[in-house]
Amino acid sequence: MKRFLRLVPFDPWKIWLVALGLMIVLGLAGGVLVFWKGLIITNLSDWVPWGLWITLDLSSIALAAGAFSLCAGVHLFGLKRYQPLARTALFIGLIGYTMALCALLLDIGRPQNFWHPLVYWNPHSTLWEVTMCVCLYLLVLILENMPTLASWSFLRERFPKLSNLMKQAHHLAPFLAVVGLLLSSLHQSSLGAVYGVLKARPIWFKPELSVLFMLSAIIGGISLTVLASMIAARLSRQAKVNDVLLERTAHFVGYLLIAYFYFRAWDLLATTYTYAPGRSEGLQILTKGTLSFNFWFGEMIMGILLPMIILLYQPARQNPFWRMVALFLAAAGVVAYRWDTNLVGLMVVVSYLPGPIQIAYTTYHPAPVEWITTLGILAYGLLAFSLGVKYLRVVDHRWVTEEAKSLHVEAEEVALSR
């Protein structure tokens, strides 16, 4: 057996790359099929026009929220020590937003018109606001990631001037953190409002959705950043982490989960009082119907309560395995929340006919082409992160920003000139 292993060039890194590459090729093939044949090959319908791809959009944007939250922490709240973690979060953020754009491009009926929201404005539309903020924030993320991308050895050796210029972008970090916080607060909550403003869908029609989307995004985003750092540190020699930093951040996530649980619990309780057509049926689907397993296990028990306990109980939190489990569950809980929220409103159709309001139900199961494109986009995300860890030192807590140094030098200069 050992001899066999020696004969076959068994390199986990290469196998990982090949596996991801295959998934991306499959996903691309699925994408071509969608553009060629149209959305008729999906299981989306006039009754359930938004499905798996929207969940992918919402989830990748939510799980990219670590970027703005940690940058705000580092640059606005003075938690300078967390700078290396913010760097990881920024890279994950860039990946997340590009993933969301890929999924959106598949999802819209006229992908060639994707640029229309930028030119034809409808400021009344929450979706317009989300699109604008996402595009602008993508620019911010690209700028924020410039110093990271500049550290690519190829770029440094072949185009040193460009690399140096890109490194300069770190001077912008504090401003970008402000702009990023503003844009993210806007669109992370507005993504909830996309659902929350629709009076025709009673289970969605409430202001809490914005708050819950925002809060859960911060939790999911920070969880994924810490989790990805821990996994990278275990699998790659290029990744170096400071476990104290990660443990403190995980502890903070534990507290955030309490706040999130408080809001979710009240949201749920308030919905149970008095019968409201459409809303009560939606609640039934969540608590007793087809989405009940997702709701109770995915969102509530495994997504909030269990990670909350693990991350707040010191011995469990300090055990890397349990900490990783908790962070994974918290991030997965956010994905489950997005899936359930989108679907529950579409599964309940409120009639427009006169007389007592009638309720009809719809179903949705993603088609194979939706799955393979989704997996392809996920594989792209994993590939980009893996390459980032290996070639851009995305997870490297020894990495020190030049900002601190240059600020120091500048201060001296000023002192001397006066």
Added chain:
Amino acid sequence: MRGKSNRIGRRDVLKLMAVGGATLVTLRYLQPARATAPTPQGKHQWAMVIDLSKCTGCGYCTLACRAHNDVPPNISWNEVSLVGELDGHLIYLPRPCMHCAKAPCVDVCPVGASYYRADGIVMMDYDRCIGCRYCMIACPYGARAFNWEAFRGPNPAVPTWGQPEVERRPRGVVEKCSFCYQRIDRGLALGLTPGIDADATPACVVACPTKARLFGDLNDPDSPVSKALREQPTYRLREDLGTQPRVYYIPPQPEKMEGGS
């Protein structure tokens, strides 16, 4: 020591943001403004009245609509549903687009492809639509349908039920009833009165064999709809939602119906 000119400073960031913001705003004003907020009040305010006592559920309206607007067989801009029974009479309810004065679809469209015309018609700009389908989710009346595939080949409703008067919609856009704006506009240009002259009136109103549908201008006190609204009690669908539809229904009255069914 690096010179100051080589650094990107706060002023540069602010300048950059100002330029970016100005560019965005310019982009916005390069486009013709379109009503996506409170309905502008034009000279005409079109509305429809449907008498449920007269509707027999024959579906001629749906077919005439398919022909005149070149709608594919799997989509109905005007759906007729059986809603119940009253004294042995089956009650049908036709549902065109409600052309709401406070339309959720216009509010949510990220590109302003759904908009208000000055005469109250809620229009679709099929060139602008990106096919995100948010309007379908927002519409309480299920009045919108998505073109999941391209509509190719002959339209089975043509020529029996009429000739297409508008362009066929491409794959990937959301479509809906337009109150036959093309017939209204052409009719007005020819000096006709929509609601009175058949050539200027929506195809479904003209096709109805029992004259269950009335069409006309709310600003004109003598129009068929103004008269009907004055003389008979009417209601609109889901008025609780505050959408203020322009389609009114006269509730079914058994004494007005012929025979049993």
